[in-house]
Amino acid sequence: MEAGIQTIEVNGIKLFEKAAMPNKSEYVGSLEESACFLYMTSGLNLAIEPMGLTNLHATEGLLKRCGNYVSQFVTERGSEFCEGVAIYFHPDFIKKIYGNEIPNFLHREAPSYNTKKIASNELIQRYINNLIPYFDNPELMDEELAALKIKELILLLLKSQDRTSILDFFSELFASPRKLKLKDIVENNIYNDISTEQLAFLCDMSLSTFKREFKKTFEETPATYIRQRKIEKAKGLLTSTDMRIQEVGYHSGFNELSSFSHTFQKVTSYSPSDFRMTQKNKSLN
Secondary structure, three states: OOOEEEEEEEOOEEEEEEEEEEOOOEEEEEEOOOEEEEEEEEOEEEEEEOOEEEEEOOOOEEEEOOEEEEEEEEOOOOOOEEEEEEEEEOHHHHHHHOOOOOOHHHOOOOOOOOEEEEOOOHHHHHHHHHHHHHHOOHHHOOHHHHHHHHHHHHHHHHOOOOHHHHHHHHHHHHOOOOOOOHHHHHHHHOOOOOOHHHHHHHOOOOHHHHHHHHHHHHOOOHHHHHHHHHHHHHHHHHHHOOOOHHHHHHHOOOOOHHHHHHHHHHHHOOOHHHHHHHHHHHHHO
């Protein structure tokens, strides 16, 4: 198997996609006027969106609405790639396969669900396994078969234990998406290990516009503000918990222990372990 992405298009519309991604690779993408169901067949997908982070493990699915996102991939031990399948829901195609009308069961008032995690489900797993062979024979997927496969997935999702929230999610396909404010997106992702450029992308802004608006909102540069928030969280965890130093770093937004230790010492003049010991000594006095 090689790393890469295979797609199946019908009438110029991308409807199905299969990806094999190397360990610690990233994918930056955007869903424009569509939504998708993403299913991991192996590995871990750290799906980062304006609403925050979702950890998506093998045999779990994620319903995603339109918008920008960053995916980070971690392979299982002994595996070379993370693998996943995406099925795309285009409102016009959904209406077409239901006779150019919004189905009654999807036509309802709903809150804004930008993402919805779907627990491991044997029926959906079988559906994905039956879909995978078509990526080696994409010419077999015509419009009629694609319509049947998408309708089948919708019905399977509606038979899951999350039926109500899934109904709400699909009804949002036919409504204007709710746009989050910069402050909300930053707060949702402040402890995720993403770059300033990626955070700007989630906010759907150029880097220069993002930095300018960030300074207006937080009165600090992105790098300074985010670093300080991460270190403040780390200080709290070091003081109030017995977590290992590496765990403290991870929960504070640092994936590498070396990066956490270096940044912590630069900001506080203490190593994380020395800071913890100092705080313990203070509490004893």
